[in-house]
Amino acid sequence: MATQMKELEEHMALISQMYPGVYTQVAPHQGEPKPRRRRRKNKGTDSGAAAAAEAKKRKLSDEQVRLLELNFGNEHKLESERKDRLASELGLDPRQVAVWFQNRRARWRNKKLEEEYSKLKTVHEGVVLEKCRLESEVLKLKEQLREAEKEIQGMTERIDGVSSNSPSSSSVLSMEAMDPPPFLGEFGVQGYDQDVFYIGQNSYIQGLEWMNLYM
DNA sequence: ACTTCTTGTACGTTACATCA
DNA sequence: GTGATGTAACGTACAAGAAG
Numbered sequence: 280m281a282t283q284m285k286e287l288e289e290h291m292a293l294i295s296q297m298y299p300g301v302y303t304q305v306a307p308h309q310g311e312p313k314p315r316r317r318r319r320k321n322k323g324t325d326s327g328a329a330a331a332a333e334a335k336k337r338k339l340s341d342e343q344v345r346l347l348e349l350n351f352g353n354e355h356k357l358e359s360e361r362k363d364r365l366a367s368e369l370g371l372d373p374r375q376v377a378v379w380f381q382n383r384r385a386r387w388r389n390k391k392l393e394e395e396y397s398k399l400k401t402v403h404e405g406v407v408l409e410k411c412r413l414e415s416e417v418l419k420l421k422e423q424l425r426e427a428e429k430e431i432q433g434m435t436e437r438i439d440g441v442s443s444n445s446p447s448s449s450s451v452l453s454m455e456a457m458d459p460p461p462f463l464g465e466f467g468v469q470g471y472d473q474d475v476f477y478i479g480q481n482s483y484i485q486g487l488e489w490m491n492l493y494m
Numbered sequence: 495a496c497t498t499c500t501t502g503t504a505c506g507t508t509a510c511a512t513c514a
Numbered sequence: 515g516t517g518a519t520g521t522a523a524c525g526t527a528c529a530a531g532a533a534g
Contacts, residue, residue: 339521
């Protein structure tokens with residue numbers, strides 16, 4: 280929970296960087312939140328007709344919303360001069376215009392957060408996929424390595440068998456005779472007959488074929 | 495420098511309208 | 515009729531700037 284809050288704060292900080300002047304208050308409220316005062320209900324306080332008339336007024340007309348949206352599109356911040364001008368153009372109270380902008384900014388931020396979230400989610404899914412692919416590659420390569428080591432061992436044993444039959448050549452080829460074991464320069468081929476370490480080219484290619492699936 | 499006031503903002507919440 | 519959703523409006527905390 281604390282981590283989620285931290286992530287959210289970081290996210291909001293990011294948005295404030297991306298859209299300066301729109302989200303300016305980054306600092307979270309510290310300590311225990313003070314209890315909020317409950318707003319009393321209107322029901323029963325007014326006469327029925329007055330309440331109905333009041334209720335009718337609540338929703339802004341399509342034209343009012345259209346103009347407000349147009350203004351919001353131009354600039355998310357609302358200077359008092361613009362607020363007053365808009366209010367008189369729309370026949371609204373300046374307070375209503377201010378509230379509309381507040382709520383509109385909140386909706387905009389939420390939408391932005393959702394967009395950011397889905398972008399990050401997509402990236403994350405890609406990364407997870409790549410991780411799986413790399414892990415599978417590691418497994419394949421390990422398998423190849425085991426095969427190669429087995430083959431080397433087999434060949435070493437064959438060489439040993441041969442050398443024990445002809446002692447004159449043992450000093451040249453026996454791996455045990457060398458300490459440390461000759462991993463033979465950088466790639467372990469120097470000093471050996473190329474045929475001794477030959478691994479069929481096809482087996483290597485087959486081993487890499489799976490990679491093409493991802494290319 | 496300090497306090498106080500004003501204004502604007504984010505955020506959380508409430509009340510109401512609308513729709514399935 | 516009812517629950518879900520959208521939104522206008524409100525209450526609160528906070529920051530910044532102006533004024534005294």
